[in-house]
Amino acid sequence: MMETFWFWFFTCFALLSTPVSPDFHRPAQNVTGSTLHLPTGRFSLLAVPANRTLKVSVPLSSSISALVIQAHSTDAVLTASLTADFSQGNVYQGASVGLVLKPVVLSQMISWYLQADRATQALVAALPYSAEAPVPGGCNLEFDLETDPNLHIAFEENVVKLEFAPANVGWPWFVAEPPCDVGTGAGTHWRLEYDFFCLVLPPSFENSVEWHQFARMAMPGSTLRFGSKVTTLPSSSLPRVLITTAPHLSIIFTLVVHDPLMRTTASYVPILVPGCSSCGSSILVILLCVIIGTLGLILCFLGHYLYHLAALAMGLGTAMLAGCIALFVWWRFGSVLLCSLILSLLFGVQIALIIFATPLGNLAVFKSDFNFWMCFVCVVLFGPLLSLPCLKMSAVVACAVIGAEMVVLAIAWFVPCALPYLLIIVPRRAAHPSTALAINAIPLQPYDFLLVALWLLLAIAGTVIQYQLLSDRPPFPPCPYDLWREEREHRREDLLNPQHHQQARPSRPQPGGCGERTPLLLAH
Template sequence: MAILLSYSERDPVPGGCNLEFDLDIDPNIYLEYNFFETTIKFAPANLGYARGVDPPPCDAGTDQDSRWRLQYDVYQYFLPENDLTEEMLLKHLQRMVSVPQVKANALKVVTLTANDKTSVSFSSLPGQGVIYNVIVWDPFLNTSAAYVPAHTYACSFEAGEGSCASLGRVSSKVFFTLFALLGFFICFFGHRFWKTELFFIGFIIMGFFFYILITRLTPIKYDVNLILTAVAGSVGGMFLVAVWWRFGILSICMLCVGLVLGFLISSVTFFTPLGNLKIFHDDGVFWVTFSCIAILIPVVFMGCLRILNILTCGVIGSYSVVLAIDSYWSTSLSYITLNVLKRALNKDFHRAFTNVPFQTNGKTLKSKNQCDSTVGVLTHLC
């Protein structure tokens, strides 16, 4: 696809101060991805100049008469879900070419100055098409120009398990299906079957921390890791049941219950635009704030343990079903907890912006999750 755009001598030149890539003037956006994050890089722009005139020097100074006054707005555009065709991609690429189109259709994620690195990271969304573009703006002349858009699906189109066409692994489907069956039972009957609920809570706590530990410390393959996580989670569940059976200390058990609910509420909090604030790109600030929110929930509800337990059963049980559905049918709601897991597993994920699309799948599952949670809570109260 080739599209011609005209610019005047007042407009900045995207990639006009390229010192890293192959072309002398390189308006392209370079993209690389892995399971955790997608990173875009681009060459700095230069001030505009007339045809036949030498371009302004790129590093002659840092005052307002140089390219250091330029600003870069980074935009993100989500393609329709479950459509990997070239026709759909080309159709939407045309909406991300010129400056007015980009501003009208895409989400502005961040603004960079000339003092910032020309590199931005995003959370990878395997199977979800995303187009990125950058608009360079000259605040002195109030002119702007767009780079060449780049796109990714954060997955491979080669046939096989884990490709764009079949993202869900068999092991994931088995694990989360069994997990969801137990979660669905807990959603509606967990408060009445106390020991079963304790097993479920213990499974979540032990399984989550064990998965992080074994993934960070060993090179074990994903399928084996998931089996070991299931075993460790089962041990954790039985241990919490044994603690209740042997000592009968309600406060300790309810603290575990409240922390699981607090973890999900804290994850939801950082799933909002709040999570993309610059202050939370610092790991120390993020984890302290995240932990405080998670701990606050059991503290607030310690005076009404019945309500805490019922809410946990309804909310956590219904969300486990969402995770199972995601292994078959991709949805943005799974990233509520997946983003936290990614941050715990990858030391560079703190710099990533975690925007996700909220399209038909997400809206449908959100309604279903709210319905399950509400009905589950009401069932326990009746």
């Protein structure tokens, strides 16, 4: 019954949180030969033939100083070019491609060229910007395009590296381009600021949903509304950022450049970091999740009641040797201090993991290993300091919280959420120090809020149930060794006691009365 309730609850929540894909503009065969006329300021779906050049013409007006062209495909490699011969330095290739068109003379149309390695549908847009808006990639000194509005992605160990070409301040089409390497004053591109945004795609998305999210992240206004801000970079920083992502989630990244003097914005071409839909679907992983979830339920509701199980499980959370030592110390000497210390340390670790999974973990002060680990140790030690005055309460709460977390993490493996990856940021940094400079770019998903609520409910219910079970019991169970020794002494005393070996004899019936016919032996 409860399984059916949770299934329909999660299903309805997912349906409500999935965006409805809109109908994009489809140019009504407005084609002359192989030339297609594309409107500005809106997205269109183009049918791109395989290995054929499609010339796309865009209308111009006197208010347009630059056009950012972008095209996105879900199943093909696109090639966009400024020239018909696709010469080097004028071409960009990928699943998401972008160009910047600057009119050199006053004309009514401007053209660019598009190819695909297979027949596909592409989401195409020509976004106009005025002379006051910054030009994405206008100060490119590293990549092939002279003006490169694209985000360049590289997958490194455990992180994703996004690089971009710095933007330039806007200028009218009839004047010379402002230089990028002369001066650093307020009139140069050094005044610009960059904001990275991300948007997580819903699970099992279709092409129309992906195009819809690309359209949301392509323009500054909709990006600020629907995207989640990752970080802000000044012009003085390097034009790259390291980001941690979740393997199960498909995330769209984009970059918005701000001109604080002109109060204008412009967007780079968004790019998709695809997720792995089949990761963690093996039978072994599923079996491990079931075992962890079952053990978490027992620990959440019966952890302190079954004290030996809690001591061993918490010891396994730190190390096998630590769990065995803690269990032996309690069994032999009856001391619960070591077990309680391990419980409180693990509880402190959970608090530290939660703190560094929040935006506080992205602060610049924590990029230093010394600052990060010193703060981590202080938070972890804060748990034992709070638990020493009240060992029973801390042990019960720790069992309930950690057991509930095990249940939630086991469930989270089967739903598209970010919670498990947020909680392993610290262990991943310990295993891979290169991730110290990476920024956590995993926003919470709708399922994450449900799992956090389930975590809290299980922790509260587990604490209450354990207190009810322990209401008529001592705070901690007695020493098992002392109990065994007392039982052994009782058995030894019973063996040495003669009455223990004396067999009971049946009593003789007593006569009802004595008379002259009663034998003398019976009378006495």
